[in-house]
Each structure stands twice: as C-alpha cells, then as structure tokens.
Amino acid sequence: MSPRTSMAGFTLLPVMLTMTLIAAIAFLLNRDNGMNAGMVAGQSDAERARYTAEAGLQMVNALSQAKNCAGYTDLGATTFDAGSVTSTINPKNGTPVTLTATATTTEGALAQLTRANVIMHQTTPYTIKLQPGTNGSDTSIGLASPNVNHGADPNMSINIGQYVSLVQFDLSTIPAGSVVQSAQFSLYHASGGTDTAGVFTVTRPWSEGTGVAGTGATWNSYDGVNAWTAAGGDYDPTSGINITLPVNNAWASWDLTAQTAAWKSGSVPNYGVAVTLITGGTNTFASSDNGTDASRPKLVVTFLPPCGWVPNAGGVTLPAIKDTWINETNGKTNTNYGGSISFTVTTNKIGSGLVQFDLSTIPAGKLLKSAKLRLFAGGFGATTPPTSSILTVYPVTNYKPWTELGVTWKTADGSSNSWGCGNGGGGCFGAAAATASISSSFTPGSWVEWDVTALAQEWYTNPSLNYGVGVLMDPTSASAFAFNSKEATFAPQYVPQLVITW
Numbered sequence: 359m360s361p362r363t364s365m366a367g368f369t370l371l372p373v374m375l376t377m378t379l380i381a382a383i384a385f386l387l388n389r390d391n392g393m394n395a396g397m398v399a400g401q402s403d404a405e406r407a408r409y410t411a412e413a414g415l416q417m418v419n420a421l422s423q424a425k426n427c428a429g430y431t432d433l434g435a436t437t438f439d440a441g442s443v444t445s446t447i448n449p450k451n452g453t454p455v456t457l458t459a460t461a462t463t464t465e466g467a468l469a470q471l472t473r474a475n476v477i478m479h480q481t482t483p484y485t486i487k488l489q490p491g492t493n494g495s496d497t498s499i500g501l502a503s504p505n506v507n508h509g510a511d512p513n514m515s516i517n518i519g520q521y522v523s524l525v526q527f528d529l530s531t532i533p534a535g536s537v538v539q540s541a542q543f544s545l546y547h548a549s550g551g552t553d554t555a556g557v558f559t560v561t562r563p564w565s566e567g568t569g570v571a572g573t574g575a576t577w578n579s580y581d582g583v584n585a586w587t588a589a590g591g592d593y594d595p596t597s598g599i600n601i602t603l604p605v606n607n608a609w610a611s612w613d614l615t616a617q618t619a620a621w622k623s624g625s626v627p628n629y630g631v632a633v634t635l636i637t638g639g640t641n642t643f644a645s646s647d648n649g650t651d652a653s654r655p656k657l658v659v660t661f662l663p664p665c666g667w668v669p670n671a672g673g674v675t676l677p678a679i680k681d682t683w684i685n686e687t688n689g690k691t692n693t694n695y696g697g698s699i700s701f702t703v704t705t706n707k708i709g710s711g712l713v714q715f716d717l718s719t720i721p722a723g724k725l726l727k728s729a730k731l732r733l734f735a736g737g738f739g740a741t742t743p744p745t746s747s748i749l750t751v752y753p754v755t756n757y758k759p760w761t762e763l764g765v766t767w768k769t770a771d772g773s774s775n776s777w778g779c780g781n782g783g784g785g786c787f788g789a790a791a792a793t794a795s796i797s798s799s800f801t802p803g804s805w806v807e808w809d810v811t812a813l814a815q816e817w818y819t820n821p822s823l824n825y826g827v828g829v830l831m832d833p834t835s836a837s838a839f840a841f842n843s844k845e846a847t848f849a850p851q852y853v854p855q856l857v858i859t860w
Contacts, residue, residue: 407468575591701841
C-alpha cells in the first residue's frame, strides 16, 4: 500500500476530527475503570500514553490542514486527563509532511508516534465534470439476448431481472491524494416511469464493446468471452443506492461520494457501477454513444487537491474562427456583415454580435481554470459611453449552426427562412453565461471582458455544443458598441480573443 493510500483516513476535516477524537479519548481513558489493578494497570497506562500521542498527531494535522499549505505550526504541550502531549510538523509548508507526537501520562508512561508522508491539502475545493464523448465506458446487458453486446447503442436499459446497465468513469484527471468531498452520478432519463432504480459497485473489470459479438460485456460474459460469476453481472448487492427516477427527459442522480473516494484512494478497484431497476418496468437512459452530447452520463466531483497542485497548468489565447453581427433595422434583416472589420451591438437586441472559437487545440484531459472572452471596442467604429450599459453573453443553441458569410437577422446560414427556434429571427440563445457592466467612464479603444469559464469548459468537454456566443445589450441601455472583428488583420493584437488557462 502506498503512503498516500495508507493515509487516506488520516486527513479528516478539522471539526469532525476534533469531535471524534474527544469522544474517543474520553472512552479510552475510562474504558479500563473497574479492571483489576496490578499488571493491568501498567499496561493501561502505556495504552493511555499511546492514544494521547495519537490524539496529538491528529490535532497538529487538523490545525495544519486549515493553513492552506503554508505556515504550519507545532503544537505545544497540551494537557489531557491522562497527561500531556507535544506535536511537531515538518516541513512547515507544502506536502508531504512528517508528524511527530510525544505524550507523557500522569503515571509516567511515555509514548512517541511518527507519521511520515502525510498529504496536506488546499482549502479551496475544485469541481470537475466527467462527461465523456463516445469514448465513455457504458453499455447495457440483457437476458433476452444474453450473448449480444450493446456497447454502441445510443441508449441503455434497465428492468428487473431483464436488463442491467454498466457505467464507468476514468478518474485520472483528479490528482492522487485528493480528498473527495462530493460526487454526483447522473443519467439522462429518456423513457420509463417514476420507478425506483439503484446503483451497485461492480466487482470485476468489464469491457464496453463495439456492438460486435465477442467485443464486450453481455448478460453472460464480462468481455464477450469469459463468464460473469453470476449471469447478469457481478456487483456488490450490499452497496445499493436507490432513488426514485424523475419524469422523462430529465436527469436522474445518485450520490456516489463514498464510492468515488474509495476508487480514488485505491481501497476499492474502480470497475464502475451497475444500474438496476428495483420496482417498475423498462426504463432507458442516454449512453455515451447518444447523438446528443449533453445527455451522456456524467460524474461531477468536488475535491480538495494536494498542496502544490495546479489544475492542468497552462494556457492559450484563441482567436475567433467566426464573427459577425445581425441587424433588426428595417431593410437590414436579410443583410450579412460577415466580411466587415467590425461588428456592432446595439440597444434592445436590434444589433447582436456573434463570435465563435475553436477549442480543439487545447490538450485532452484538462480542467479549465479560467476562460475570458475579450472584445476590443471602438477601434473601427463609434462607441458612445452610456450612463450605464449591460452587455450580456449568451451561448448560441444548436437549432441551426450559423455561417459567417450567410447569417442574417432572419436566417442562420442564408439558405432558410428562420433560425429554427420559432422566434422569427434574431438568433437562438441559451441562458445568460456572463455580463459586463459599462459605465460612463468607459474609454473607446479599450477591451470589454466576460468570464465564460463554465461555458468554455462545457465546449471543451462536449465540442458539439460549441456554436459560439451572442453578445446582446440590455434593453434599458442607450448606446452602440462596435467591436473589432477577426477581419481587422491590420491590427491583429485587437481581434476577438478567448484567453484560457488550465
């Protein structure tokens, strides 16, 4: 067992840890009351010293974990009913560290304990959403076709004694030694009823398969060749977590915090989970091979990383691959501005900007730390600083992808009569992603910036959701902003940018 694994239970949260220790020490100090004094008394005194030293280790660890990786301090002599303990930590910054505690009881017993390679953690939690594309590992196995692999099916099924679904996530992007605080496993409920479904820990490795016989798991085998211990899959029947499924076309979620922590620590092998039906009839969920990327299985994990960990440190500044604007002004609703050196955003959505970036050059397996959309205002068009204006960024939805040289107010690509979302024109947008407040002190010829980290992470994880953004102005504003477009090649330092760090 590695040092990090062996210390997995050693880094409890300070408050819980202190409460537990107080109760444990009180119990241990009194557990031998009424026992025969004599030889047992000496042995109990030694035990008291050892448990007091253990408490000293736990206390200095808890206090240091709260320091956010720097400025650890030793714990001076602390009095207990059984005596006192002094604890030290070295080094005083970073990770790993060595803890030493020396305890002396009132009867004179002495104990010294040392813990090496203790992992110290950052106090700021990080959250990562694992939602693989078609490379995800999931399938369903069915009794009706016990030797058929469904690894390439767009949906997975469950039914009592008839269908079981298998799902597994790669946790390698979560750094070793992390403390998992929460993990929510979610499947998109495509069809069925508000029945009861459970998830169970799978106890042997299995393969997803490609839908071809012999390539992956079936009702009878875990890899298309070798048999399960019990037909229908090997999983721990005592590990079940049951929920009532939501209505169709909604997410069903299970709390897998304990399982994810065990998988990440290595105390339990990560073979994923089996999803079964407890009550009701056949239900289906979107698989990783589903045509709608956003509906694929996901695991959202929040964790405290080890000191010194940086979320995939690196960064890139991406130029726009498309930008333009659409105009609702009379006589302009069919006009395309894709070749202009600037694009305009005006009051009341009359003029809306469109910008898109390609994130495919970012290396695989990254967790984006930040993403900032930057547009340069007033370089090649008048910008009137208003008393106050709100410029909001919205993700373009996928009713119809827009083309730079075809898009107009009425049509996304110049070949149809609408955008496809039934609004008569003006683009199709999702919920607001970020806003920027512009005051009267704004100086033309400056950058306007929006924090679009969450949106960029979604595009990076699921590229098929990336249709760019629309930049719209609050209806109460009274101004017009002209932003440099990517066609302003004679001023390349001022073209639209997406600045990403990881």
